Amino acid sequence: MPNSLRLLLLLLLATVLRGAAQPVGGAAAPLPSTVERVGVLADRNYSWDRIRTDPSLAFRPADSLRPAQARRFWLKVTLRNRSRYPEAVRLTVLPNLDNTLFYFDEDARAWRSRRAGTAVPTDRQRLKGVLPLRLSGQATTTVYVRVSLGEPAALPPAIGLAVRLEPAAAAQQTDAFFGTAWAVSLAVLGLLLLTNLPTYARFRDRATLYYICTQVGAVLYITAFRGYFKVWVASPVFSQLVRPSGLSYAYTLNNVLMHLSVVLLLTGFVQMTRAYLPLRARLPRLDAALRYALWGYGAFTVLVGLVNLSGFYLNYYSLLLDNVLVLGVIVLLLATTAVAYRRQLPLARTYLLANALPLLFVLFIAGHHVVVGVDNNGNLLLPDLAIVSHALGFSAALSIRLQHVQRTLLAQEREAAYLVLDIQQQQLRHREIVLKNQHIQTALLEMQRRQQAREQRVQQLSEDNQQHEATNQDLQQQLEANQRELASTTLYVQQKNALLAELKQQIQELNAQSPGKQKELSGIQSLLQSSLYLDEDWSKFKRHFEQVHPRFFEELQARYPALTTNEQRLYCYFHIRLSTKEIAALLNIDPASVRRAKTRLYKKIAAADEAAGRTPPPALPGD
Numbered sequence: 001m002p003n004s005l006r007l008l009l010l011l012l013l014a015t016v017l018r019g020a021a022q023p024v025g026g027a028a029a030p031l032p033s034t035v036e037r038v039g040v041l042a043d044r045n046y047s048w049d050r051i052r053t054d055p056s057l058a059f060r061p062a063d064s065l066r067p068a069q070a071r072r073f074w075l076k077v078t079l080r081n082r083s084r085y086p087e088a089v090r091l092t093v094l095p096n097l098d099n100t101l102f103y104f105d106e107d108a109r110a111w112r113s114r115r116a117g118t119a120v121p122t123d124r125q126r127l128k129g130v131l132p133l134r135l136s137g138q139a140t141t142t143v144y145v146r147v148s149l150g151e152p153a154a155l156p157p158a159i160g161l162a163v164r165l166e167p168a169a170a171a172q173q174t175d176a177f178f179g180t181a182w183a184v185s186l187a188v189l190g191l192l193l194l195t196n197l198p199t200y201a202r203f204r205d206r207a208t209l210y211y212i213c214t215q216v217g218a219v220l221y222i223t224a225f226r227g228y229f230k231v232w233v234a235s236p237v238f239s240q241l242v243r244p245s246g247l248s249y250a251y252t253l254n255n256v257l258m259h260l261s262v263v264l265l266l267t268g269f270v271q272m273t274r275a276y277l278p279l280r281a282r283l284p285r286l287d288a289a290l291r292y293a294l295w296g297y298g299a300f301t302v303l304v305g306l307v308n309l310s311g312f313y314l315n316y317y318s319l320l321l322d323n324v325l326v327l328g329v330i331v332l333l334l335a336t337t338a339v340a341y342r343r344q345l346p347l348a349r350t351y352l353l354a355n356a357l358p359l360l361f362v363l364f365i366a367g368h369h370v371v372v373g374v375d376n377n378g379n380l381l382l383p384d385l386a387i388v389s390h391a392l393g394f395s396a397a398l399s400i401r402l403q404h405v406q407r408t409l410l411a412q413e414r415e416a417a418y419l420v421l422d423i424q425q426q427q428l429r430h431r432e433i434v435l436k437n438q439h440i441q442t443a444l445l446e447m448q449r450r451q452q453a454r455e456q457r458v459q460q461l462s463e464d465n466q467q468h469e470a471t472n473q474d475l476q477q478q479l480e481a482n483q484r485e486l487a488s489t490t491l492y493v494q495q496k497n498a499l500l501a502e503l504k505q506q507i508q509e510l511n512a513q514s515p516g517k518q519k520e521l522s523g524i525q526s527l528l529q530s531s532l533y534l535d536e537d538w539s540k541f542k543r544h545f546e547q548v549h550p551r552f553f554e555e556l557q558a559r560y561p562a563l564t565t566n567e568q569r570l571y572c573y574f575h576i577r578l579s580t581k582e583i584a585a586l587l588n589i590d591p592a593s594v595r596r597a598k599t600r601l602y603k604k605i606a607a608a609d610e611a612a613g614r615t616p617p618p619a620l621p622g623d
Contacts, residue, residue: 032083033135035163040065043072043146048102051144052111065095065147067155075145077163081135088134088168091143094246095159096129098148103133103141118250119150121234126175126227128250132168149242160246182226185384189215210272217264222383224258241313249316251308259301262322266329270294273333276351277340286336293329300325538569545572560608567601574598 039059041051051057051074059076081087093099098117105112116123116131123129135141145163149155193215200208223229235253242248270290274280279287304322307314340348546552552575556568563571573583580598584591609615 033079033081033087033089033165033167035077035165036080036140037061037076037078038161038163039076040161041074041076042070043074044070046074048111048113052102062161064158064161065149066158067149068157071149071151073147073149075147075161075163077143077145079133079135079141079143079165081137081139081141084137086134086137088132089165090168090171091131091133091145092129092162092164092166093131093145093147094162094164095147095149095242095248096246097150097240097242097248099129099131100146100148101131101133102144102146104143106136117148118248119237119240121236124231124234126231128227128230129248130171150240155242156244158244159242160244162246178226181384182222182228185222186219189219206275207272210268210275212268214265214268214272217261217268220257220261221265224254224261225383227254229254229257238309239311239313241316243316249313251313251315255308255315256305259305262326263298263301266294266297266326269333270329273336273351277337277345277348279336279340282343282345283336283339286332286339289332290329290336293332297325297329542572545576549575560605562604562608563601567597567604570594570597570601571605574601 038061040062041057041059046054046057059074065073075093077091077093079089079091091101096117098115098119100113100115102111102113104110114131116125116129118128120128131145133141133143149159193212196208196212196215199205200212229235230252233253237250237252239251240248241250270293274287274290277283279290300322304314304318337348337352341352542553552572553568556563556571570583570587573586578586580591580594584594587594
């Protein structure tokens with residue numbers, strides 16, 4: 001704890017001890033000055049000079065004033081000072097709504113006047129209605145007081161009349177005592193406020209914000225409770241009330257700030273409790289009850305304030321309910337704190353210890369207002385004790401909470417650092433996965449492109465294959481037709497040669513039978529022999545053969561240029577696998593001659609291949 005705060009606490013304690021050792025509020029030694037006589041005269045618009053000089057005006061004793069008789073009264077008060085020394089006193093006249101004191105100034109040797117009262121805006125005293133006066137020693141002093149009840153005020157039929165004296169020294173001592181207590185409390189609050197403002201600016205903690213709210217409310221409360229706003233501000237009177245006892249009340253700016261301070265205090269208490277303890281998450285029902293209680297009290301205060309500001313003094317009738325509501329909210333706060341401690345919420349024990357003493361003091365204040373009343377002229381130390389204990393206790397609680405929050409933040413920062421590293425690793429892995437996915441997608445696209453190209457190629461090959469198949473079918477059909485025509489031509493040539501050979505045989509037989517006709521038959525035989533070697537049939541056969549085997553003779557000529565035409569013709573017959581007999585029939589020679597020709601042809605081909613360095617062909621086809 002700072003040394004300056006310790007000094008302030010010691011000063012407050014010394015003030016309290018000094019107040020306990022000395023009489024406060026009229027408990028001093030017996031006052032030598034007394035009120036001997038009070039006479040009352042209803043005012044009939046009398047002037048001050050007539051009141052002072054006209055002996056025919058009769059001042060009669062009375063214990064009450066009747067508003068039905070007049071709205072203003074003159075009082076003639078006789079005071080006696082039995083002490084030999086002059087004495088300063090304070091004169092209070094009830095009703096104290098608007099009183100004007102006329103007294104004789106011994107020093108100036110002239111009559112003076114002083115106005116005071118609850119309905120007098122120019123009365124800038126902490127306790128309105130007090131009339132300071134100085135009495136001469138061993139003398140009787142007569143003063144006059146004009147009591148004005150006001151025109152618009154609603155008054156009871158009879159108003160109690162009372163004139164009181166109190167020593168000014170004792171009153172000043174009391175004022176000094178409570179003024180010192182107020183100053184020390186204000187200094188403690190100001191010091192803690194200056195301490196917590198940078199904390200809030202740094203951490204933006206909601207609990208600290210509501211703690212500052214309670215401190216502001218506490219400053220307003222103790223200042224309004226002591227009535228210092230009446231001294232500092234000449235506030236207009238919004239509404240007033242005169243009781244049959246003679247006490248009068250007025251609703252001024254001081255009362256407005258008093259109500260506002262209580263609302264700020266309760267708001268700070270409730271919201272700080274909700275922010276300090278995780279009530280919304282852990283104790284939702286009590287959290288809702290606190291919120292509704294705060295809203296209810298706020299609405300009640302606003303309604304009462306508006307009625308008071310409108311001209312009807314409701315404060316006197318609503319003050320009991322106001323304090324009962326404050327009691328309810330404080331009891332609910334204490335119960336919530338106790339339940340949080342039983343539920344072992346974080347920092348609940350610390351908050352309960354910091355909360356118990358100031359809330360008990362506030363509870364005592366509200367209870368005092370309910371039981372005793374509020375007409376204590378601000379001479380009560382409970383508000384100072386409550387405020388200082390609250391400021392200190394909650395400051396310690398906030399310090400502990402901030403330390404806890406700092407430790408939590410450090411742990412969260414470490415966890416956040418780990419999370420950041422983890423996130424970075426995850427991001428790296430994600431990037432790797434993205435790159436892999438991109439490669440995979442690229443590969444897939446390439447595969448798809450290749451697949452499409454392959455499918456197009458397959459489709460093209462399929463179309464080409466279909467076209468080739470169609471072409472092959474056409475060629476096959478043409479080949480079959482050519483083979484049929486080749487076979488037909490071959491058969492035709494064979495049959496023709498067979499017929500010619502038969503005719504040749506018959507001519508030979510006829511030549512043997514008819515020697516005389518040998519010459520003629522020799523001509524016919526020569527003609528038949530020449531018909532057997534006609535090239536017309538060979539040309540036709542060759543044409544059909546080349547349709548079946550294109551470029552056969554060109555390649556054969558290029559490979560074996562030494563082959564004669566007959567050898568090429570013989571090779572062609574062997575290539576289409578004609579038998580020796582069929583070849584003999586086509587060539588009109590003996591089969592033996594065909595075999596000999598085949599042997600010679602094979603040797604010639606083998607020699608050509610050997611000379612060219614080629615592998616000799618297999619044996620020529622044929623039987």
